[in-house]
Structures are given as C-alpha cells and as structure tokens.
Amino acid sequence: MKQISTFGSSSYRISDLQLLRNADDDTTVAAILAPCPIMQLDAGEAVTESNRARLYILLRGALSVASDTRTGMADGTVSKILPGESVGEQSVLDEATNLSSITALEDSELLVVEADLVWQLIDESNGLARNLLRLLSFRIRAANAQLRRRQKLGEFYRQLSMIDGLTGLYNRAWLNDLLPTMVATAHASAAPLALIMIDLDHFKQFNDTHGHLAGDEALRVAAQVLSGALRPTDFAVRYGGEEMMVLLPDTSDKVAASVAERLCERMRQAQVFSDGRQALPHITASFGVAVLRPRQSEQDLIAAADAALYRAKEAGRNQVAAEVVAAPALPD
Numbered sequence: 001m002k003q004i005s006t007f008g009s010s011s012y013r014i015s016d017l018q019l020l021r022n023a024d025d026d027t028t029v030a031a032i033l034a035p036c037p038i039m040q041l042d043a044g045e046a047v048t049e050s051n052r053a054r055l056y057i058l059l060r061g062a063l064s065v066a067s068d069t070r071t072g073m074a075d076g077t078v079s080k081i082l083p084g085e086s087v088g089e090q091s092v093l094d095e096a097t098n099l100s101s102i103t104a105l106e107d108s109e110l111l112v113v114e115a116d117l118v119w120q121l122i123d124e125s126n127g128l129a130r131n132l133l134r135l136l137s138f139r140i141r142a143a144n145a146q147l148r149r150r151q152k153l154g155e156f157y158r159q160l161s162m163i164d165g166l167t168g169l170y171n172r173a174w175l176n177d178l179l180p181t182m183v184a185t186a187h188a189s190a191a192p193l194a195l196i197m198i199d200l201d202h203f204k205q206f207n208d209t210h211g212h213l214a215g216d217e218a219l220r221v222a223a224q225v226l227s228g229a230l231r232p233t234d235f236a237v238r239y240g241g242e243e244m245m246v247l248l249p250d251t252s253d254k255v256a257a258s259v260a261e262r263l264c265e266r267m268r269q270a271q272v273f274s275d276g277r278q279a280l281p282h283i284t285a286s287f288g289v290a291v292l293r294p295r296q297s298e299q300d301l302i303a304a305a306d307a308a309l310y311r312a313k314e315a316g317r318n319q320v321a322a323e324v325v326a327a328p329a330l331p332d
C-alpha cells in the first residue's frame, strides 16, 4: 500500500464520496480533506494498519471487508465495498480498534481519513452527520436481519436434531428437553398427564426372520400408527430401539387406557409393506399406561409406565396394562 497523492491534489471530487454527498459546505469539507492521503493497493493486497480507527473511502476498484477477524469471532461474513463507499466509520465513532480485515479485490485507490479529521468533518457538516446516521442505521438493520436469519436457521437445526431419523417421531433429546417442562406444567395446573410406554413384541425374532430392513420398515409403520391416531396436542416419541412412548397432556388414566387399547388394535391391523411387495406378518406391541401422581418426577412417571409395560409383556404381550396404584391406607 503506497501513497500516490493527497485528496487536494487529485482529480477526485467531494461528490464522489457517498458519506459527503450533499455536504452543506463543500469548500470547508474539501479543505479538511485536502491533506488526506490517497493510497494505492494492488489486487489481493491488504490495507496495512487497518486495525486503526480511521475512515477508509474507496475511490477506485473494489474492496472486501471480512468482519471480526481480529476477535476470532469471524463468521465468514464478507462485504464488498464499491467506489464511493467507506469502511471504518464505526471504529472511529467508538474510538476503538477496527475489527475487520480489508483487502483489495482489484487494483484500488483509497482515501484515508484519520479519526480526528472525521470528527472535525462531523462538527463542520450536518450533511455528513446525516449521511453517517443513515449509513449506521442501514447497517444495524442489515445486521439485525442477518441475526434473525441465523436464529431461524439455528432453530431449524435444533428442531431437526430432536427428530428421530428413521421414524420421524420425536427422539430422546426432545424428551429430555420437554418432559420436565410438561411434568412441571401438569403439577402447577393440577391437570393430569398420561404416558404410554410401547414396545414391539418379539421384535428380535421379526428382525432375525425378515431381516433388519424389514425391521426398520416395521418400526416406521408402528410410528405411523401412533402419530396417525393421536390428537394434535399429544406427542409420540421413539424412546430407543423398538421402544416408543406417547405423552397425553390433560388426559385421565381411564382415557389414556382407552387410547392405548385403540393403539394396540391399530398396531395389530397395520401391515408392513402394504405397497404391493409381499406383506409381512402383522406386528403387535405391548402397552404400559401411567398417569402423573402428585409429587412424582418425570423419572417416576416413566418407571411407572415401564412397570405396567413389563406386566403387559408378562401377561402374554399384544395387550395393554395400566399401572397398579396402591390403595390409600384405611384409617384405624
């Protein structure tokens, strides 16, 4: 980067500089800018001392500005600066280090204005102050829009990470995230929360007989049975392997048991490969139903549904069992 002239001795005009367009008093502004150096940069060359709080106004060529490279927070955002546009206003106003790296994209000429001269220009020219405010407001809006886009993208990936890839049901991460809140809400509102634990029957044998891919298809079919039979306020989760779970907010034990019976019946009727390929034997599942009791934690609720599921398996599978609630002790 080498100095080739000053603004005063060059053929550039105030009207070439975006920030100074419509400056009220061109002669005063021109006098302040006159000694400012014009530097030449070859394509690919970086601005030296670009960390200093200075204003750089591009007169010819093109620059790339990579943000936040000095903090290690660079997120890959690179802006292209065209003739008339400037870089470094914010560091001048903050009296802070410029955090961006500035590089010439092609052979370029650059007007360098030191911070004290920028302040002098602001004092002398309302037009410049207005332009500066407009520019900063534009940059804030652009930064906010980018932030919103990133937040949306982040939320999208967060949601995606909570879905089981095979079945499309919510996964364990979702459960760990949401069940404590659902339990706390149910306790706070004294509304019942029911949980049905579901486990496919003899699934190892199904896999061994028909192959793992058929097993995967059976899991998908089972998941469709669950999600197709629930209210929009209910949630179906793949708890792990061939174990699934349904959460029913605002649902009593009686209603939860009848939902489980309905799911059990539909599971019996579901066909694996109903699309013309050879249909496989029907799958069945066992169901354990539990309802959140006062002062129970989410682990207690899962354990209660698990115990009921175990009893359904013990009783011969392909059926529903509800938790056994101890009767309150009779007074002496």
Ligand SMILES: Nc1nc2c(ncn2[C@@H]2O[C@H](COP(=O)(O)OP(=O)(O)OP(=O)(O)O)[C@@H](O)[C@H]2O)c(=O)[nH]1
Residues within 6 Å of the ligand: 166, 199, 200, 201, 202, 203, 204, 205, 207, 211, 212, 213, 214, 215, 216, 219, 240, 241, 242, 313, 317
């Ligand atoms: N195809 C497939 N199989 C799975 C998947 N996850 C778990 N399994 C299989 O599910 C089977 C579960 O077997 P077990 O826990 O012995 O239970 P089961 O054979 O269903 O017997 P019961 O539950 O007692 O009726 C294992 O063979 C696992 O390999 C999966 O994502 N795809």
